[in-house]
Amino acid sequence: MHITVIGSGYVGTTIAACFADLGHDVTAIDIDEEIVETLNDGQSPISEPGLEDLLETHAGNRLEATTSYDAVPESDVTFLAIGTPSNDDGSIDLGALEAAAEATGEAVADKDERHLVVIKSTVTPPSIETVLEPAVHRGADGNENIEVGMNPEFLREGSAVSDFLSPDKLVFGASSEWGTNRLHAVFEPLLEDHDAHVVETDPQTASMIKYANNAFLASKISLVNDLGNICKEFGLDAYEVMEAIGLDDRISEQFLRSGVGWGGSCFPKDVNAIIAAAREEDYDPAVLEATVEVNDRQPERMLELLEDHVDLEGARIAVLGLAFKPQTDDIRNSRAIPMIELLKERGSEIVAYDPVAVEPMQERFPDIEYAASAADALDGADGTVVVTDWDEFATLDEEFDTMATPVVVDGRRIIEPRDGITYEGLTW
Numbered sequence: 001m002h003i004t005v006i007g008s009g010y011v012g013t014t015i016a017a018c019f020a021d022l023g024h025d026v027t028a029i030d031i032d033e034e035i036v037e038t039l040n041d042g043q044s045p046i047s048e049p050g051l052e053d054l055l056e057t058h059a060g061n062r063l064e065a066t067t068s069y070d071a072v073p074e075s076d077v078t079f080l081a082i083g084t085p086s087n088d089d090g091s092i093d094l095g096a097l098e099a100a101a102e103a104t105g106e107a108v109a110d111k112d113e114r115h116l117v118v119i120k121s122t123v124t125p126p127s128i129e130t131v132l133e134p135a136v137h138r139g140a141d142g143n144e145n146i147e148v149g150m151n152p153e154f155l156r157e158g159s160a161v162s163d164f165l166s167p168d169k170l171v172f173g174a175s176s177e178w179g180t181n182r183l184h185a186v187f188e189p190l191l192e193d194h195d196a197h198v199v200e201t202d203p204q205t206a207s208m209i210k211y212a213n214n215a216f217l218a219s220k221i222s223l224v225n226d227l228g229n230i231c232k233e234f235g236l237d238a239y240e241v242m243e244a245i246g247l248d249d250r251i252s253e254q255f256l257r258s259g260v261g262w263g264g265s266c267f268p269k270d271v272n273a274i275i276a277a278a279r280e281e282d283y284d285p286a287v288l289e290a291t292v293e294v295n296d297r298q299p300e301r302m303l304e305l306l307e308d309h310v311d312l313e314g315a316r317i318a319v320l321g322l323a324f325k326p327q328t329d330d331i332r333n334s335r336a337i338p339m340i341e342l343l344k345e346r347g348s349e350i351v352a353y354d355p356v357a358v359e360p361m362q363e364r365f366p367d368i369e370y371a372a373s374a375a376d377a378l379d380g381a382d383g384t385v386v387v388t389d390w391d392e393f394a395t396l397d398e399e400f401d402t403m404a405t406p407v408v409v410d411g412r413r414i415i416e417p418r419d420g421i422t423y424e425g426l427t428w
C-alpha cells in the first residue's frame, strides 16, 4: 500500500518509519523543511531507540519525506499526526490539525476513488464530528469519496518503535465497512506476526478510548501515590503493598510505582483535555480532578520530607534527574520542573544533573547550576532529591559521602538506603 503520513513529529516519524518497515511505501509530509531534510538523510529528528536504524534502512527507498501534499491523492490512506497542544483551560488547540485536515481534503478534492483520512492525533470528542470531518470535507469540496476515520496511538516515549510494532491492541474507528477494511489492510503485515486485539468501532468512540486509556493509567498512578502517602504516614512500604495487590489479575502489576508522579507530553495534556471536554458538557469529573490534584502535590510532599532534615533557605540541593522519565531527554511536564520551582521559592541553591536532559532544562531554568555528573552534583550538597529513575542513580553509593549532609529524598525508589545516609523514600 502507499501511505501518506502528515506531520513528522514524535508520532508521525515513528509510524512512518514503522509502516515502511511493514512493507508499505510511505510519504512523510511536514511543513518543517529541516525535518524533511533530516528524514531524507536517513536520520531521526527525535531521539528514540531503534528509530534511526529504521530510517537508515528505509529512507530513499520505501520512505520519502516532502513538504508537498502532492502524494496524498496517489496514496491509499492518509494519517494525520499533527500536534494538539493545550489551551490555558486544558482544552486542546485544534488549529494546526484542522488546517492540515483541510489541506488534506483539498489534495483529494478531485480524486475519483475512495480515500481514507485517518486521525492519529489525540482529539477529544466531539471534535472529529464537529471540526475535523467538516474540515476535510470542506477542503475536498464535498467529494463524497472521502471518509474520515480514527486510529489512536498508544506508543510510549522511550519504547515508541517496539510499542508500535508489538501493540496490545489496535483501535479502528471507521464509519463504514470499507473504512474498517482499509485499516485492516494497513495493519495486516503487523497482525500476521503479532497477536494483537483489534477493536472495531466508530471514530468518536475511538477518540474516547484514547482518553479513557491515558486517564485510567494516570489515575492508577495517582491512586497508587495516594495510597503510598498513606503507607508512609503509617511507616509502611507502599511497594510491598502494591506488589501484593498487583497479583490480583483485575489490578495487574503494571503502573503501580508510586513516587513523585506522572509527567510527559501526554498524561498531563490528555487528562486536562478530557476534564475540560467533560466540563464543556456540564459534567464535573471528580475522580479525574483528584488525579491531577494528587499528582500536583507529590513534589511538595518530597520537599516536606527534605525539610524535616535540612533548612532549605540557602541550602545547596542536588536535583537528580530532569527528564520526565528515563531513556528520553524530554522534559515536558517533568516533575523536576515543579521541584526546581519549589526549591527556588524556598531560597535554595540548586545544582541539577541528568544524563541527557540538561540542555532543554537549561533553556527553561538558565539561572540554576548544572553538574556534569551525579557525583559532581552531590559533592558538597546539603541534600538531594531524586526525581527520575535513571539506572545510573541505582549505582550511586560513596558519592553520597561527599555531601555536606547526606540527606537523600528518593522520589522513584531507585537509591539503596544504607548506614551513613539519611534516606527518605517518598511512599516507603
Ligand SMILES: NC(=O)c1ccc[n+]([C@@H]2O[C@H](COP(=O)([O-])OP(=O)(O)OC[C@H]3O[C@@H](n4cnc5c(N)ncnc54)[C@H](O)[C@@H]3O)[C@@H](O)[C@H]2O)c1
Pocket (backbone or CB within 6 Å): 006, 007, 008, 009, 010, 011, 012, 029, 030, 031, 032, 035, 081, 082, 083, 084, 096, 097, 099, 100, 103, 120, 121, 122, 123, 153, 154, 155, 156, 157, 265, 266
Ligand atoms: N508524543 C507521544 O508520545 C504521543 C503518543 C500518542 C499520541 N500522541 C498524539 O499525537 C499527536 C501528535 O503528537 P506529536 O508528539 O507527534 O506532535 P509533534 O508536535 O511532535 O509533531 C507534529 C508535527 O506536525 C507538523 N505540522 C504542523 N502543521 C502541519 C501541517 N499543516 N502539515 C504538515 N505538517 C504539519 C509539525 O511541523 C510537527 O513536526 C498529538 O495529538 C499527541 O497528543 C502523542
Ligand SMILES: O=c1ccn([C@@H]2O[C@H](COP(=O)(O)OP(=O)(O)O[C@H]3O[C@H](CO)[C@@H](O)[C@H](O)[C@H]3O)[C@@H](O)[C@H]2O)c(=O)[nH]1
Pocket (backbone or CB within 6 Å): 153, 154, 155, 156, 157, 158, 214, 217, 221, 254, 255, 256, 257, 258, 259, 260, 261, 262, 263, 264, 265, 266, 267, 270, 324, 325
Ligand atoms: O508506575 C508508574 C508508571 C509511570 N509513571 C510515570 O508516568 C509518566 C508517563 O510514563 P509512560 O506512560 O511510560 O510514558 P509516556 O510516553 O508518557 O506514555 C503515555 O502517554 C502516551 C501518549 O498518549 C501513550 O501513548 C502511552 O500509552 C502512555 O503510557 C512518567 O512520568 C513516569 O515516570 C509513574 O510514576 N509510575
